[in-house]
Amino acid sequence: MLRLFRKNWQTGIVTTSYPDRPDAAPPGFRGLPEWHRENCTSCGECSRQCPTGAIKLEQTGPLWSVDAKKCIFCGYCEEACAKGALALGNRYELAERAGGGETGRIFGRSVHIRHLDAGSCNGCDWEMVNLTGPVYDIQRLGFDFVASPRHADVLMVTGPVTRNLEIAAKKTFAATPAPKLVVAVGTCACSGGICGKSYASAGGVDNILPVDVYIPGCPPRPQALIDGLLKAVQRR
Amino acid sequence: MAKEDTTRMGESFVAQAKKLLGEDKVLGSAPYPGEIHLETGKDELPLLAVKMCRDWGFCLIQLLAADERETRGGFMLYYTFAHDLEKFSVTVGCPVGADQPLFPSITPDVPAAHWYEREIRDLFGLEPQGHPDTRRLALHKDWPKRVYPLRRDFPLGTEVPRTGGQFSFKQVQGEGVMQIPVGPIHAGIIEPGHFRFSAVGENIINLEARLFYTHRGMEKLGEGRTPEQGLLLAERICGACSFSHAAAYCQAVEKLGGVKIPVRAEFIRTVALELERLYNHVGDVGNICAGIGFAFGTMHGARLKEDLLQLNEKVFGSRFLRGINTPGGVRRDLSTASQALLSKTLTSLSGDFRELTEILLSTESYLDRVQGTGVLKQQVAADLHAVGPAARAAGIDRDARRDYPHEAYDRVSFKVPVYHRGDVLARVRVRIDEVFESVEIIRQAIALMPEGKIKAAVGPLTPSGYAMGITESPRGENVHFVMGGPDGKVFRHMVRSASYCNWPVLPTTVPGSIVPDFPLINKSFELCYSCLDR
Secondary structure, three states, X not given: OHHHHHHHHHHOOOOOOOOOOOOOOXXXXXXXXXXXXXXXXXXXXXXXXXXXXXXXXXXXOOOEEEOOOOOOOOOHHHHHOOOOOEEEOOOOOOOEEOOOOOHHHHHOOOEXXXXXXXXXXXXXXXXXXXXXXXXXXHHHHOEEEOOOHHHOOEEEEEOOOEHHHHHHHHHHHXXXXXXXXXXXXXXXHHHOOOOOEOOOEEOOHHHOOOOOEEEOOOOOOHHHHHHHHHHHOOOO | OOHHHHHHHHHHHHHHHXXXXXXXXXXXEEEEOOEEEEEOOOOOHHHHHHHHHHOOOEEEEEEEEEEEHHHHOEXXXXXXXEEOOOXXXXXXXXXXXXXXXXXXXXXOOOHHHHHHXXXXXXXXXXXXXXXXXXXXXXXXXXXXXXXXXXXXXXXXXOOOOOOOOOOOOOOOOOOOEEEEEEOOOOOOOOOOOEEEEEEEOOEEEEEEEEOOOOOOOHHHHHOOOOHHHHHHHHHOOOOOOHHHHHHHHHHHHHHXXXXXXXXXXXXXXXHHHHHHHHHHHHHHHHHHHHOOOOHHHHHHHHHHHHHHHHHHHHHHOOOOOOOOEEOOEEOOOOOHHHHHHHHHHHHHHHHHHHHHHHHHOOOHHHHHHHOOOOOOOHHHHHHOOOOHHHHHOOOOOOOHHHHOOOOOHHHOOOOOOOOOOOOHHXXXXXXXXXXXXXXXXXXXXXXXXXXXXXXOOOOOOOEOOEEEEEEEEOOEEEEEEEEEOOOOOEEEEEEEOHXXXXXXOHHHHOOOOEHHHHHHHHHHHOOOHHHHHO
């Protein structure tokens, strides 16, 4: 028992100060591609190489755009660009609110989350597990994971919704009492990602359930998940 | 292994097979080092398979079907057997006519074939005659009959209607026997699967797992892709085994594309493979404590795992080691600064982890729960071809890093820990030992790594050629089969993960335990659902 106490004492506090203080991704991080207009020749190679159709080149308007909800951060666009007009950046706080109205405000600092795996590769799931660890410790921010959808305010859904989980996903949603929010976690959940729409996959959570917040990433860093959750309850 | 050795070994093996089946019944070749390809008829196959597994020291490591009706006028089955001691594998191709979609089941004699054969029946509509289990495996009950998603004439985007249907679990009869259904959506942050316990009170009599909930059609998605596009799929089969899948896929593609990757790339892959093992093993040793409610272990494990994930991100830009592999080598070099960071972090991790595990292994309440719990019998592990830490904890001395040398593993030295009790504690001990071995492997790899290029160009894949890639993932041997199409792209990609082998093994370790032990046993195997379901 004494050794346990000593180990804890020696370890000290390991919890991050994010989100109070920003936590920049390290150099070389695989973040959202960034466009450097001055070098672009509009050759279109980046969009042809993009495996999920996330990149669009237009003749008018914003000319170049990337849809974070589709991007899997593979960097093939960066490698395809002979002119160096594209590079993976280090932005990762990509969450965006799409609905939910004022629901999020109700929950404030007492938010109960249920994880719903709808066919993920488990990358996003592991990052959610990490939220409950000593480093990210989301309980300090008023969030907690619960064991039943009946106890939940927020459903965090990972995966593109496979055919074999569609019914379970709908039942889980129905079992969650209103008011509730659905957060799509990871690129597969946001848009189908690399899985797309097929005999086995619904191609994204919003084809099955109403999604209030999207947190892109493949998988999103734990900080990105915290950012998304805070946005969901309108604390960011 | 030198090419001549394999050729000689291949010739002697082919001669042996010919002697068994008849001169005109076997076609043999040895296209790649350590890989022998044979072809024989489906009537001859069972005799050969049984002989190989019973008398010649082989085990079945993969079985798959391919729809080659366009190119060869029929289906093909590919059985891969590996010889653990002689370090080579034999893949036996076996045609199955489209007019008669049947093949003899080898499951009664080679139990390791049981799930493969059921999966082939579901996905290709080829019937394994004589298979003892006629139930579906990969398809669920509401999938219509006679619709086979992995046949080439089934378009990927087909909208398949739901039909009714039933799945019957094994019934245990007797007074007070209850069925406890659990899942597919579980109470924790874990992947989906359904468990059906038959129990009397808390005592489990039988457990059946119904899986394939996360089937995303990854193999179908891979058809017709360029090797580079296929890689992105391989990386995303599983989050926690991302790198080992990608590396195994690359090995297969590199053989088909006729390229030898630069030596530096081999070392970088070795480092990344070990980093993947490290964060998984350290996390698992901690997470197993969650199965017994020992928060001290869980939290320290999570802390150390987070250190490793952050190390991955600093060194390779991705916490789950994505974006490193590419057919022909690697996309990211390992800078001197990164090498120094690796050494520094791993030194402090070793000390910290050693202290944690010493505390765990001297805590009575911990040992009381893990000792003698969830015993995997050595015979079961051998029959069903268990792999990875689960097999090594049950007395099976099997490690793909040593048995099928790949990347730079033949140039570093390491021990393969083997324990014999087969319980949760043995599985923990294997992982603890392997953590220290991994740290040493990374140190050696950094010291031995030469300067040079990190990527070579890969040509188009050999049309109708196929090759295997084998890596040792944190969960065990991981086998990828890739076949080239007429256009030089991927024609068929079959993924046999470590979890594919170990999922059928897990339920055998549960009867006799109590229901609250199941989460602990399950965590000690730490299987991926997505790796199996694909």
